[in-house]
Amino acid sequence: MRFLFICTFLFVFQQITFSSEDGDDILIDLSESFAEGENTNIDFELLSEEIDLLAKTKIELNKASIDDLLRIPGFTQIEAECIIAHRIKYGPFLSIYELKCIKGLNLKEIERLSRYVYLSESRKKTVQERLHNNESTLYLRYDRTFEEKKGYHASDSSKGPAYVGDPNHYYLKYKTRIDDLLSFGFSGEKDAGEAIWKEEQKVFDFHSAFLQINNLSIFKRICLGDFKANFGQGLVIGTSSIIGKSNNVLNSLQRNKGLFPYTSIGESGFLRGGGATLGWKRLETSFFYSNKRIDANLSSEGFITSFKTDGLHRTENELAKKEVTNEEIIGGNLSYNGDRLKLGGTILSYRYGDTLHPADKAYNHYKLSMTDHHWNASIDYSLYIKRLYFFGECATDKNGGTALLNGCRIFPSSRAGFLIMHRRYSPQYQANYANGFAENSRIENEEGLYVGSEFKPMKRIKLSLYADAYTFPWLRYTASRPNTSGYDYLAYLSVVCGKKTSTYLKFKEKQSEKDQSGSQVTTQDKKQILRYGIRSKHWEHLELQSIFEGNRHQAGSGTSSYGWMAAQDIDFPIKRPHLKISLRYAYFHTPQYNNRIYLYEKDILHVFSIPCHYGIGHKSCINVQWDICSSVTCYLKYGICIYTDGRETIGSSNEEIKGNKVTSGKILVRFKI
Numbered sequence: 001m002r003f004l005f006i007c008t009f010l011f012v013f014q015q016i017t018f019s020s021e022d023g024d025d026i027l028i029d030l031s032e033s034f035a036e037g038e039n040t041n042i043d044f045e046l047l048s049e050e051i052d053l054l055a056k057t058k059i060e061l062n063k064a065s066i067d068d069l070l071r072i073p074g075f076t077q078i079e080a081e082c083i084i085a086h087r088i089k090y091g092p093f094l095s096i097y098e099l100k101c102i103k104g105l106n107l108k109e110i111e112r113l114s115r116y117v118y119l120s121e122s123r124k125k126t127v128q129e130r131l132h133n134n135e136s137t138l139y140l141r142y143d144r145t146f147e148e149k150k151g152y153h154a155s156d157s158s159k160g161p162a163y164v165g166d167p168n169h170y171y172l173k174y175k176t177r178i179d180d181l182l183s184f185g186f187s188g189e190k191d192a193g194e195a196i197w198k199e200e201q202k203v204f205d206f207h208s209a210f211l212q213i214n215n216l217s218i219f220k221r222i223c224l225g226d227f228k229a230n231f232g233q234g235l236v237i238g239t240s241s242i243i244g245k246s247n248n249v250l251n252s253l254q255r256n257k258g259l260f261p262y263t264s265i266g267e268s269g270f271l272r273g274g275g276a277t278l279g280w281k282r283l284e285t286s287f288f289y290s291n292k293r294i295d296a297n298l299s300s301e302g303f304i305t306s307f308k309t310d311g312l313h314r315t316e317n318e319l320a321k322k323e324v325t326n327e328e329i330i331g332g333n334l335s336y337n338g339d340r341l342k343l344g345g346t347i348l349s350y351r352y353g354d355t356l357h358p359a360d361k362a363y364n365h366y367k368l369s370m371t372d373h374h375w376n377a378s379i380d381y382s383l384y385i386k387r388l389y390f391f392g393e394c395a396t397d398k399n400g401g402t403a404l405l406n407g408c409r410i411f412p413s414s415r416a417g418f419l420i421m422h423r424r425y426s427p428q429y430q431a432n433y434a435n436g437f438a439e440n441s442r443i444e445n446e447e448g449l450y451v452g453s454e455f456k457p458m459k460r461i462k463l464s465l466y467a468d469a470y471t472f473p474w475l476r477y478t479a480s481r482p483n484t485s486g487y488d489y490l491a492y493l494s495v496v497c498g499k500k501t502s503t504y505l506k507f508k509e510k511q512s513e514k515d516q517s518g519s520q521v522t523t524q525d526k527k528q529i530l531r532y533g534i535r536s537k538h539w540e541h542l543e544l545q546s547i548f549e550g551n552r553h554q555a556g557s558g559t560s561s562y563g564w565m566a567a568q569d570i571d572f573p574i575k576r577p578h579l580k581i582s583l584r585y586a587y588f589h590t591p592q593y594n595n596r597i598y599l600y601e602k603d604i605l606h607v608f609s610i611p612c613h614y615g616i617g618h619k620s621c622i623n624v625q626w627d628i629c630s631s632v633t634c635y636l637k638y639g640i641c642i643y644t645d646g647r648e649t650i651g652s653s654n655e656e657i658k659g660n661k662v663t664s665g666k667i668l669v670r671f672k673i
Contacts, residue, residue, distance in 0.1 A: 046228075046264040048606045054116055056135070057180055061117040062092040065339075066384060067257075072116045076250070077389060078411045079105060093119060103414075136673035139173040141604070143637075143666035144192060151193060151314065151654030162654045163193035163314045171204070171265055184211040189265045193314030193654075205313055208270075210261035220284070221277040226262040226270050229288060231333045231346040232380030233393040235403045235443055238435030239269055247492050247506070249452035249466040250409060250419045251437070258333075259286055267311025268294070271329060287332040293323035296354075303357035315654070326353030329433075340384045348433060349375040363475040366401075366427045366444070374398050376431045387411040393436075401429030403443055405436060407450075419452040419466075427474035439486070445474045460496040465489075478514045481522050486512030501536035516556055523556020527594070543571040553594040563588075563595025565613055569602070578627040585620045588613040591645065604635035604668045616645035617660075631673065637666040 051073055059068050061083075069080035086102050087093065096119060099110045144167050151163040169192040175185035188204030190196060196203050210225040228239040244251075258277055262270040275288025295308035298321075308321050328351045335344035351373045358364045368374055378395035392406035407421035423437060427445040434443035437450070448470030455463045467489040474482050488510035496502045511526040531549040538544065550564040567586035573579065582602050590596050596614040602623050603609040613619070621639035628634060643650065643660040650657040 045266075045606050045608065046262075048608065049263050050260075052606075053177075056177070058116055058118040060120050061096070062087065062119060064117065065337075066389075067342075067382075072113060074112060075109075076417065077409055078387070078414050078417065079109060081384075081387065081411070082414075095119070134176065134178040136176040137174070138671040138673070139171075139605075139668060140671075141172075141666070141668040142168065142170040143664065144168050145657075145662060145664045147657045147659065147662055149651070149654065150656040164198065164316065164319070165190070165193050165195035165314065167192050173263075173265070175263065180214050182211075182213050183261065185209065185261075185263060187263070187265055189267075191312055191314070193312070206265065206267045206311060208262065208265070210263065212261045218278050218280065219276055220279045221259055222274075223259045223261055223276070223288070224274045226272050227259055227275060227288070228262050228270055229259050229275070229286075229331065230257050231286075231335075232344055232378055232395075233391065233405050234436035235380075235393045235395040235405060235434050236346045236348050236376040236378045236431060237331060237433045239271065239433060244437055245450075245466065245468060245488070245490070247464060247490075249464040249490070249492070250417050250454055251421075251452065258284075259288060268307075268309040273329075282337050283335070284337060285332065285334045288330075290327070290329040292327055294325060294327045295321050295323060296325045297321055298324055298354065299357065301357075302354055304352060304354050305358055328352075342382045344380045345378070346380070347375065347377045349373070350432065362480070363477055366399075366430065366474065368430050368432075374430065374432070376434070378403075395429070395431070395434075397429055397431060399428050399430060401426045401444075403429045403431070403434070403436075415456040417454045419450070421450040421452075423448050423450075439468070439470050440472075440476075445472050445476065447471050447473065460498075462494045464492040464494075479522050480515050484513035484522060486510070501534060503534040504532070506531040506533075514556075524554075525556060526554045528552045541572055543569075545569040545571075547599065549597055549599065551590075551595055551597065553592065555594070561592040561595050563590030563592065563597060565590070565597045565599065567599060571602075580625040582623040583620070584622075585618070586613070587618055589616050590614055591616060601639075604637050604666050605633075605670065607666070607668075615643050615647065617641060617643035631671060633670045633672075635666075635668040635670070639664050 054071060059071070064083075066077065066080045066084060069075055069083060070077060082102050082105065083099070093099070096110075096114055096117070099105055099113065100107075105113075149163075149167065152161050152167055154160050169190065171187060171189035173185065173187040175183065177183040186207070186209040188208075189206045190204050194205045208226045210223070210227060212224075212227075213222040214220065216222065230238050259275045264270075271288065271290035272292040273288065273290040275286060277284060277286040295311075296304045297306045297308060299305050304325060308318075313319050313322050329348065330350075331346070331348040333344060333346045336342065353372070355370060355372050356368045357370055358367045374397065376395060376397045378393050380391075380393035382389070382391040387410065389409040390407070391409075392404070395403040403423075403425045405421070405423045407419065410418040410420075412418075421437065424447045425438065425443050425445065429444050431443050436443050438446055439448060440446050448468060450466065450468040452464070452466035454465075457463070467487070469485070469487040471483065471485040472479065476484065488508065490506070490508045492504065492506045494502065494504040506529070508529045509526070511524060513522050514525045515522050529549065529551045531547065533545065533547045535545040536543070545568070547567045547569075548565070550562065552560055552562050554560045565586060565588040567584060570583045572581055574581065584601060586599070588597060590613055593614055596612050598610050598612055601609045601611055601621065604623065605625075611619075619639070619641040621637060624634075624636040626634040626636070640661065640663045647660055648658070650660065650662050
C-alpha cells in the first residue's frame with residue numbers, strides 16, 4: 001500500500017506541472033545509464049571535465065573527422081556521416097546555420113552541436129591574440145559526514161583512534177588554459193581520516209600536476225606530469241574511462257584518444273612522467289614514459305600480492321601499504337589516419353620494483369607471477385564504408401596470450417542503427433593497463449557476443465535494445481568451476497511528449513553463474529530491474545523528475561526477493577540572488593542486499609554520486625548553486641538518510657555509525673580568473 005500511495009502521489013504531482021521542453025543534460029543521462037553500480041571503473045569527474053573542456057576548446061567543423069564528431073555527447077554516427085557527406089559535396093561550411101540544410105539533423109541536434117564546434121576565421125590569430133585568450137580556474141572543496149564514525153574515537157584507554165586524521169575531506173585544484181596552445185594545473189587532496197602535518201606528510205595526502213603544450217612545430221601534443229593514454233580499443237592501454245554497456249546501446253561516444261593530461265583527483269590509474277605526439281601528414285606517433293611510486297600489498301617475503309587502488313591512507317595498516325613499490329612504464333603508438341581507414345600499432349612495457357606473486361588460489365593460475373616485468377602489443381583498425389563502420393583490435397602479451405575484439409556498426413537508415421561486437425580474451429592474456437569492453441573488470445578469461453540496436457519509429461520515440469551473452473573459460477573469484485556463462489539484456493524506451501515532458505521505461509535482466517554464499521556450489525543467479533522515469537519543466541523555471549524502480553532477485557535455490565524505490569527531484573532557480581536549488585526525496589525498500597538499488601543523485605560540480613540504497617528508509621538532499629558574481633560560484637549540498645528498519649548502527653568496522661541516521665555536507669567554491 002505504501003508503494004502504491006507514493007507512486008500515485010508523485011505521478012499526479014508530476015502531471016499537474018507538465019510544461020516546457022525537455023532538458024538535455026548528457027552527463028546526467030550517462031550517469032543514470034550506469035546506475036546499476038556495475039561500471040565502477042568509470043571516472044565521472046574526469047569524463048565531466050573532458051566534456052567541459054571540449055565545449056571550451058571546440059572542434060573545427062571544416063576539418064573534423066567522424067571520430068572527432070563522435071566525441072560530442074549524444075551525437076550519433078549517422079549524423080556525423082551526414083555532415084561529412086555534405087561538406088564533401090558542397091565544400092566547407094560558411095555558417096553554422098548551413099547545418100539546417102542537412103537532412104537528418106533537427107534543430108535540437110544543431111543546437112547541441114553548436115556548443116562543441118566552430119568555424120575557423122579566414123585570418124589566423126596572432127600569437128599575442130592567442131595568449132590573451134586564456135582562462136584560469138581555482139576550485140576549493142570541503143565535505144564531511146557529521147556523525148562520528150567508530151574509527152575516530154579510541155576503542156579503549158590504551159589505544160588511540162584507528163584513523164590517524166580528522167573526518168574532514170578537502171581538496172584544491174587550479175587549472176589554466178591559454179587558447180589551444182598550453183594548459184597546466186595542479187591539485188591536492190586529503191580524504192576523510194587521513195592525517196595532515198604528520199611526519200613527512202604536509203597538508204595533502206595526494207598531489208598531482210600537469211602541463212600540456214599543443215601544436216609546437218612537429219609536436220601535436222606534449223604532456224608532462226600526470227597524464228593518461230588511450231589507444232585502439234583499450235586492449236593494451238586504456239587508462240581513461242571506457243563507455244561500456246548502457247542506455248547508449250550503440251556505444252558511440254568516443255573517449256579521448258592518444259595522450260592527454262590527468263586532471264582528476266583519483267589516486268590510481270594514471271601515468272606520471274612525460275609523453276609526446278608527433279604528426280606528419282597522415283602519420284602520427286606517440287611515445288611516453290612513466291615512473292612513480294604506487295600502493296601495494298606486500299607479503300612477508302616482499303612479493304606484491306595485489307595492488308591497492310582506493311587511495312585511502314587512514315589507518316596505520318593503510319599507511320604501511322602507501323607507495324611501497326615502484327612502477328615504470330614505457331610505451332608507444334604508431335598510427336595512420338586516413339579519411340576512411342585508420343590503422344594503429346601499440347606496445348607497452350612495464351616493470352615493478354618488486355616481484356609479482358598473487359595469492360595461491362586456483363582462479364589466479366594465469367595471473368602474472370614470479371616476475372617483475374611484462375609487455376603487451378596490439379594492432380587496431382577502423383574502416384568506414386558508406387553506412388558501415390568496422391573496428392577492432394588484436395593484442396598479445398609476453399605469455400603468448402591473446403585478446404581479440406571486433407565489431408561493426410550498421411546504419412541502414414537515419415531511423416535505425418545496429419552494433420555487433422565479438423570479444424575473445426584468453427585466460428593467459430594479462431594486461432594490467434587494459435580497459436576495454438568486457439563483462440569482467442579485467443581484459444582476460446572471457447568470450448562474448450554483444451548485439452545492440454536503436455530504432456526511431458517516430459520523431460519523438462526512441463527504442464534501444466541490447467543483448468550480451470558471455471562465457472568464462474577459466475575459474476573466477478565468484479565461480480569455483482570453469483566454463484561458466486551468463487547473459488544480460490536491456491530494453492529502453494524514451495518518449496518526448498511535445499514540448500512539455502519526456503519519459504522513459506527501462507527493463508534489464510542479468511543472469512550469471514556464481515558460487516552460493518559460504519560454499520563452492522555454482523548455481524544460477526538472476527536479477528531483473530524495471531525503472532520508470534518522467535521529467536518536465538514548468539514555466540521554463542521549475543524542472544521536475546520522478547523515478548520509480550523495482551527489482552527481483554532469484555538465487556540458485558529458487559527463492560525470490562524484491563526491492564523497490566521511488567524518488568522525486570525538484571529543480572528551480574531564484575533570479576535574485578542568482579540561486580539554483582535542487583531538492584530530492586526518496587523512499588527505498590530493499591531489505592535484502594541482492595535487491596540494493598543504485599540511483600544517480602545530483603551533486604556539486606564535477607562530482608557524480610551514485611549511492612547504494614540498501615535497507616528501508618528515507619533519503620533527501622538539497623543542492624544549491626550560488627552565482628556570487630561573474631567570477632565566483634559557490635556549490636552546496638546537504639543530505640540526510642534515515643533508516644526505518646530497526647537498525648541501531650550504520651556501516652561496519654571503522655566506518656560504523658551509532659544510530660539510524662547519517663547526514664553529510666559538501667561545499668565547493670569556484671573562482672574564474
